[in-house]
Amino acid sequence: DAGVIQSPRHEVTEMGQEVTLRCKPISGHDYLFWYRQTMMRGLELLIYFNNNVPIDDSGMPEDRFSAKMPNASFSTLKIQPSEPRDSAVYFCASSSRRGTTDTQYFGPGTRLTVL
Amino acid sequence: ELKVEQNPLFLSMQEGKNYTIYCNYSTTSDRLYWYRQDPGKSLESLFVLLSNGAVKQEGRLMASLDTKARLSTLHITAAVHDLSATYFCAVDVSRGNEKLTFGTGTRLTIIP
Numbered sequence: 001d002a003g004v005i006q007s008p009r010h011e012v013t014e015m016g017q018e019v020t021l022r023c024k025p026i027s028g029h030d031y032l033f034w035y036r037q038t039m040m041r042g043l044e045l046l047i048y049f050n051n052n053v054p055i056d057d058s059g060m061p062e063d064r065f066s067a068k069m070p071n072a073s074f075s076t077l078k079i080q081p082s083e084p085r086d087s088a089v090y091f092c093a094s095s096s097r098r099g100t101t102d103t104q105y106f107g108p109g110t111r112l113t114v115l
Numbered sequence: 116e117l118k119v120e121q122n123p124l125f126l127s128m129q130e131g132k133n134y135t136i137y138c139n140y141s142t143t144s145d146r147l148y149w150y151r152q153d154p155g156k157s158l159e160s161l162f163v164l165l166s167n168g169a170v171k172q173e174g175r176l177m178a179s180l181d182t183k184a185r186l187s188t189l190h191i192t193a194a195v196h197d198l199s200a201t202y203f204c205a206v207d208v209s210r211g212n213e214k215l216t217f218g219t220g221t222r223l224t225i226i227p
Contacts, residue, residue: 031213033215042217042219042220043158043220045215045216048214055213056214091157091158093158102163102207102213103163104160104215105160106158106159108156108157
């Protein structure tokens with residue numbers, strides 16, 4: 001299994017630009033999570049999906065952030081317009097409730113820098 | 116609001132020594148996870164603890180869970196340099212809620 005796949009791995013953009021982060025979960029997993037990690041705030045859950053439906057988006061910082069999951073194998077996190085304070089590492093994770101542990105498996109992350 | 120606190124936040128220890136990282140959480144939970152993160156890398160699952168009194172061991176690491184005390188520990192035995200990393204605990208509040216709340220992390224540095 002290839003694990004969770006994220007792209008791009010690094011993104012440098014200028015303030016005001018639109019940024020789209022992509023995630024492919026592990027095949028067969030029915031939960032998908034988006035996290036943000038910064039030195040100041042640690043690891044924060046932004047939003048998660050179950051069977052492609054958003055369940056909890058209370059961690060999304062503001063309206064500039066949006067996430068979609070059009071099918072079981074693809075999700076996007078979009079920031080429009082981006083701001084320097086959005087600079088962080090964004091992780092996608094997936095899990096399955098078919099097992100007993102529901103362990104979340106993390107992707108390699110996207111390091112976003114907004115200038 | 117669920118709070119998950121780890122201590123210490125930073126730990127520097129010599130090779131061969133033993134030490135324990137603590138994870139306290141503020142509300143009832145029926146499962147707790149430990150993750151490892153190397154600098155610049157992703158999070159890797161180490162242990163899943165599913166019930167009170169659960170103990171899991173892998174190599175020099177052993178994790179335990181006391182749900183009554185709302186406390187989990189990660190014990191390191193005879194530390195080696197390869198264990199240098201940041202360790203996170205994460206709490207799942209209820210079986211029906213897949214949402215994890217992560218602790219602050221403990222940055223462990225093993226000194227030769």
